[in-house]
Amino acid sequence: MDEEMEAIQKNKTWRLTDRPANRRVLTSKWVYKVKNEVDKNGNNTTRHKARLCFMGNRQIKELDFNETFAPVAKFSTIRCILAMAAANEWELHQMDVKTAFLNGDLDEEVYMEQPDGYVDPTYLDKVCRLLQALYGLKQAPKMWYAKLDDFLKSQGFDNIDPDACLYLLMDDDEIIIVLVYVDDLLLLASSLAAIYKIKDALHKRFEMKDLGEVKVILGLDIKRDKALGTLKLSQGKYAAQVLEKFWMAECNPIETPLEVGLQLGKANESDDALPYREAVGSLMYLMVGTRPDLAFAIGKLSRFVSCYGK
Amino acid sequence: MDKGLVFDKNSSCVLQGFSDADWAGDHETRRSTTGFTFIFGGPAVSWGSKLQKTVALSTMAAEYMALCEASKEAVWLNKLVQSVASQGLRTAISGGPINIKVDNSGCIDFSKNPVEHKHTKHIDIRYHFVREAITTDKVTLEHCATDDMVADPMTKELGKTKHDKHVEAMGLC
Numbered sequence: 001m002d003e004e005m006e007a008i009q010k011n012k013t014w015r016l017t018d019r020p021a022n023r024r025v026l027t028s029k030w031v032y033k034v035k036n037e038v039d040k041n042g043n044n045t046t047r048h049k050a051r052l053c054f055m056g057n058r059q060i061k062e063l064d065f066n067e068t069f070a071p072v073a074k075f076s077t078i079r080c081i082l083a084m085a086a087a088n089e090w091e092l093h094q095m096d097v098k099t100a101f102l103n104g105d106l107d108e109e110v111y112m113e114q115p116d117g118y119v120d121p122t123y124l125d126k127v128c129r130l131l132q133a134l135y136g137l138k139q140a141p142k143m144w145y146a147k148l149d150d151f152l153k154s155q156g157f158d159n160i161d162p163d164a165c166l167y168l169l170m171d172d173d174e175i176i177i178v179l180v181y182v183d184d185l186l187l188l189a190s191s192l193a194a195i196y197k198i199k200d201a202l203h204k205r206f207e208m209k210d211l212g213e214v215k216v217i218l219g220l221d222i223k224r225d226k227a228l229g230t231l232k233l234s235q236g237k238y239a240a241q242v243l244e245k246f247w248m249a250e251c252n253p254i255e256t257p258l259e260v261g262l263q264l265g266k267a268n269e270s271d272d273a274l275p276y277r278e279a280v281g282s283l284m285y286l287m288v289g290t291r292p293d294l295a296f297a298i299g300k301l302s303r304f305v306s307c308y309g310k
Numbered sequence: 311m312d313k314g315l316v317f318d319k320n321s322s323c324v325l326q327g328f329s330d331a332d333w334a335g336d337h338e339t340r341r342s343t344t345g346f347t348f349i350f351g352g353p354a355v356s357w358g359s360k361l362q363k364t365v366a367l368s369t370m371a372a373e374y375m376a377l378c379e380a381s382k383e384a385v386w387l388n389k390l391v392q393s394v395a396s397q398g399l400r401t402a403i404s405g406g407p408i409n410i411k412v413d414n415s416g417c418i419d420f421s422k423n424p425v426e427h428k429h430t431k432h433i434d435i436r437y438h439f440v441r442e443a444i445t446t447d448k449v450t451l452e453h454c455a456t457d458d459m460v461a462d463p464m465t466k467e468l469g470k471t472k473h474d475k476h477v478e479a480m481g482l483c
Contacts, residue, residue, distance in 0.1 A: 076355055076356040076387065076390075077390060079315065079350075079353075079355035079356070080350060080355050080356075080387065080390055080391055081394070082317055082351075083317050083323065083350045083351030083352065083353075083355055084323070084351065084391070084394060084395075085317075086317035086318065086319050086351055086352070087317075087319050087321070087323045087351050088319075089319060160390065160393045160394065161389065161393060162386055162389045162390040162393065163390060166390075166394075168393075168394060175394075177394070221314070223314075228318075229318060229319030229320060230316055230317065230318045230319070231316070231317040231318075232314045232315070232316045232317075233314050233315045233316075233317070233353075234312055234313065234314020234315070235314070236312035236313075236314070239312075255470045255473075255474075256467065256468065256469070256470055256473045257467070257473075258467035259467060260467050260468065260469055261467070262467060263337060266338075290313075290314050290315050290482075291313065291482070292347060292354045292357040292463075292464070292480050292482070293313075293463060293473070293476075293477050293480065293482055295345075295357055295358070295359035295463075295464050296343070296345070296359045296463060296464050296465060296466065296467065297467070298359075299343075299359045299360065299361065300467075303336075303361065
């Protein structure tokens with residue numbers, strides 16, 4: 001909790017002011033999470049995380065926020081870029097921005113009560129006027145994207161038109177690509193020196209966590225064999241978890257996703273006890289990530305999400 | 311379970327598209343299924359399988375709807391790859407139009423020369439879209455045998471032999 005408050009104070013997220021007469025004052029709440037992570041040395045560690053969340057669900061459109069859209073990279077973009085990385089033997093690294101959303105500048109006027117456990121004893125009556133974004137704030141993702149966009153452009157990067165999350169820089173015949181997925185950054189470059197250069201620049205500007213060579217991006221495992229020049233993108237661990245979750249880990253494997261000529265009929269009423277929608281949703285993520293062979297089967301199954309039965 | 315897409319530096323860095331349809335595959339509504347796959351640097355990088363929104367009256371019309379979807383994706387993918395490649399790469403990436411393979415020759419002929427004009431509006435619009443993609447050198451069409459149609463598994467369930475063959479072509483291993 002103290003770590004989070006420190007980050008918030010460092011960013012000058014808010015300033016204490018008198019309670020405004022004609023504006024709503026919203027509240028915040030602490031959210032706790034236990035996170036399992038793999039550290040730099042490959043060891044599994046557990047971290048307890050506390051995050052101060054703004055109650056964005058009480059925000060009113062046009063009063064407390066306007067635009068909320070923030071782009072995310074498409075899977076097709078990631079795969080195309082990886083194909084080029086494999087073909088050209090580019091270096092692939094990954095970084096993560098700590099408390100990314102706290103970096104966004106707020107344009108709108110938003111007030112918040114002082115957070116639980118951190119009320120200033122000398123100014124009990126004052127409220128926080130937000131100057132920067134907080135997690136939970138509706139416009140936080142958009143503001144963070146705008147900030148990062150500004151920074152990358154100031155470093156000479158160009159935004160690639162077909163995907164708003166792809167940035168490219170040519171520097172002395174070196175190509176550097178940054179792919180943005182909210183606070184996850186995928187860095188690609190033709191040399192390690194170029195990777196370090198952009199890492200340095202990012203470190204200077206934001207609180208960053210260097211994850212080294214990329215191993216996992218958006219739940220997709222990346223395995224690289226530099227000697228063979230191959231790069232494998234898979235979701236084996238995720239697939240196993242899905243089977244586990246739906247009690248199918250012990251099922252006998254079959255050879256194709258669906259039988260030829262299989263006809264599915266609609267049930268009159270959905271059996272809510274069956275986690276059908278959850279199962280289709282989980283498989284969907286597998287399909288859009290790395291498994292084109294499942295596309296048709298999942299398309300067919302998802303026509304029945306409102307009328308499934310045994 | 312550990313299957314995944316394998317990119318290989320020795321594979322061709324030319325986008326290759328496949329477009330296919332299964333006419334009236336949905337028995338309840340008799341709507342057709344669109345399927346497309348794009349291969350790049352070894353495996354599939356983009357794919358789609360979708361039940362068409364309207365009922366197609368012929369295989370050709372169904373294929374045409376699919377081709378329109380595939381062309382849209384081709385234009386986007388080409389733009390993406392070109393905008394990175396044009397900045398200078400060590401290995402050249404061909405800058406020309408994207409080749410899309412189709413297994414219905416009627417569909418290819420129609421996109422080059424509309425022989426019949428009694429089409430409904432939704433086919434007409436798609437005709438103009440595909441036609442424009444061809445005349446502006448964004449897309450070229452080529453015929454391929456149904457057995458070599460990599461987008462086949464996107465449109466219907468297949469038997470093991472065929473399924474495995476296409477899985478391999480999609481670079482899944």
